[in-house]
Amino acid sequence: MLLSISSMLEKRDSVEKMRKLARSRKGSTLVIATLLIVIVTIAAGVLFYNTIMGSVTSMTNNVNTQMALLLIEGTGINSTTITAFIRNTGQFSVEILNAYVNSQIALLTQTVNLASAALGVTYIKGEFSRGSTYSVQLAGMFGTLTTFQVTY
Numbered sequence: 751m752l753l754s755i756s757s758m759l760e761k762r763d764s765v766e767k768m769r770k771l772a773r774s775r776k777g778s779t780l781v782i783a784t785l786l787i788v789i790v791t792i793a794a795g796v797l798f799y800n801t802i803m804g805s806v807t808s809m810t811n812n813v814n815t816q817m818a819l820l821l822i823e824g825t826g827i828n829s830t831t832i833t834a835f836i837r838n839t840g841q842f843s844v845e846i847l848n849a850y851v852n853s854q855i856a857l858l859t860q861t862v863n864l865a866s867a868a869l870g871v872t873y874i875k876g877e878f879s880r881g882s883t884y885s886v887q888l889a890g891m892f893g894t895l896t897t898f899q900v901t902y
Contacts, residue, residue, distance in 0.1 A: 838864035
């Protein structure tokens with residue numbers, strides 16, 4: 751019987767310790783601090799993402815607008831080369847990096863960098879046959895296209 755009374759007292763003491771631990775402020779303060787740090791980090795990440803994406807979207811729109819301001823002044827074709835004279839009527843310089851003929855990538859002899867209000871020449875290498883019409887696309891940095899057709 752003594753044994754059972756002492757075990758009951760031990761159980762009561764352990765229950766009291768658990769209650770004190772549950773009421774302890776230290777544990778809940780750490781949890782609240784951790785949650786606040788996570789919430790602040792997520793909020794800062796969302797603000798950073800919105801700022802960066804706004805800048806990227808703005809730059810992309812500016813480049814797309816600039817590519818739309820390219821005018822094809824004249825074209826020429828022979829059996830190995832398509833020549834295009836392009837005028838930049840926009841405010842900023844534009845770089846033409848790729849060329850496509852009939853939706854197939856073509857060899858642009860050199861990257862063309864057009865300053866504001868400048869006229870540039872592009873040379874596209876390939877094999878072209880008489881009596882055919884070719885659809886040519888010139889691509890800028892962000893993939894924007896200037897399209898024209900030329901007949902040999």
